[in-house]
Amino acid sequence: MFKNIKKNKDKKFHDINRKRRGFKRIRGMKDILFDEYRYWDLVVNKAGNLAKTYSFKQISTPLLENLELYKRSSGKSSDIVNKEMYSFIDKNGEKLAIRPEATPGMARAYIEHGMFNLPQPIKMFWLGPLLRHEKPQSGRLRQHTQFDLEIFGEASPVADFMLILIAFNFFRELQINVHIQINSIGCRECRKEYISRLLEFYRERGKRSKLCPDCKKRIIKNPLRLLDCKEEKCIELRAEAPQIVDFLCDECRNHFIKVLEYLDELDIPYNLNSFLVRGLDYYTKTVFEILPAEDDSSRQSSLGGGGRFDELVENLGGRPTPACGFGIGLERVILKIKEKNIPLKRDEENYVFIAQLGDQSRRKAIGLFEELRRGGINVRQSFTKDSLKAQLEEANRLGAKFTLILGQKEMIDGTILIRDMESGIQEVIDYKKIKNEIEKKLNGITNH
């Protein structure tokens, strides 16, 4: 009889629970749980520290921007803006978008805050989530995190090179082997010349009909992207196509050569890839992409990419300002680290756990905890628990080296127990001497 009542109660309870569990993550979004953060700490610290040693300063921009910002910068013909953007109309009628990439926001900030009045160049780094409505798969989420470096107000090819150098160092120091794909797509002027030659080439008899449907559209919308197509027939066709490097104006050519010379000087492995054009409209001159060195070819394996965008700031209403930048996808970096089993540093902390029994000793233990903590000792506790058993379990889980036990008996005697968690040996210590004693023991460990 009672059993039945209990069962019914339980059932109701579980129904409620099931409803609660019904909420699930939105597609393409991910929670980062405790253990995962070890990877994030590693990667984020590496990124920030590296950026700072090259004199980049961190900035942050809002998650929401005007929709128009992205249309004007990334380009209406790009997939990112065209079909992958999370955009909506705000309550006051404004058209907004959740940022699908970082650069436009930073360019906007550069203009809005009058950074052209500061000593140039402005070197900034940025770390944050981006949203794109794509179909999720390995190494691709709808929300992903990028580490971005941007240099505004610097035309020198050294700037392009420095970015690649930093990116390269980032990966090398994380023990990920990468190589660089690099190309130059020229400036407005030389690209105009090139595109007309490219179109001429594709208009020769019979060529257009061989192209894939996408490329037929590209001829009209964004001819440069013809070079980028992965369809076999299009790849065949483009082999004979004119190459943009042959059409660069003197300035663009010299700029590109300089970048390559610096790369050679520092032995950074790169491939010239005359078909690399990248999917955003704002690029000029140098474009590059970072791929894992062990070539698993076709997969969406790109770890980062970037280039120069000398016309972007002006297009957004600022002064003509040369600039360049790149972004690295941190989820993909972490995926690579896991794939290669690159060992993480374990925090080998010498924890001291404080356990207590009874209300009085709990109060005293809390005081002791604070005293030791301020004294620089790595203390842990579980003061919400009453039983010693539970507290020792917790100490064990944490990997504590020693547990201090303070109970009724010790309170009366003015003592405290030190338990060596490995051997299980316990000593009774005069409570007043506990701090010195535990320090001595910890030093004994670290000296080994």
Add this chain to the structure above:
RNA sequence: GUGGCUAUCGUUCAAUGGUAGGACAGCGGGUUGUGGUCCCGCUAACGAGAGUUCAAUUCUCUCUGGCCACCCCA
């Protein structure tokens, strides 16, 4: 957006046209002042909807989610 595979406790892996079992984790006990080993117990799951059937977790379909690939991108 297109295609392939898939969906069972928190995790992982089973079985089954008559509503499910293990392992790990969790919790409780063996030990109300002693953890990590051991023993015992408990908790906990068939993604949603429709169809076939006396009966569906199992077969079929749809949806949704996941994984993977294409497009694209980081």
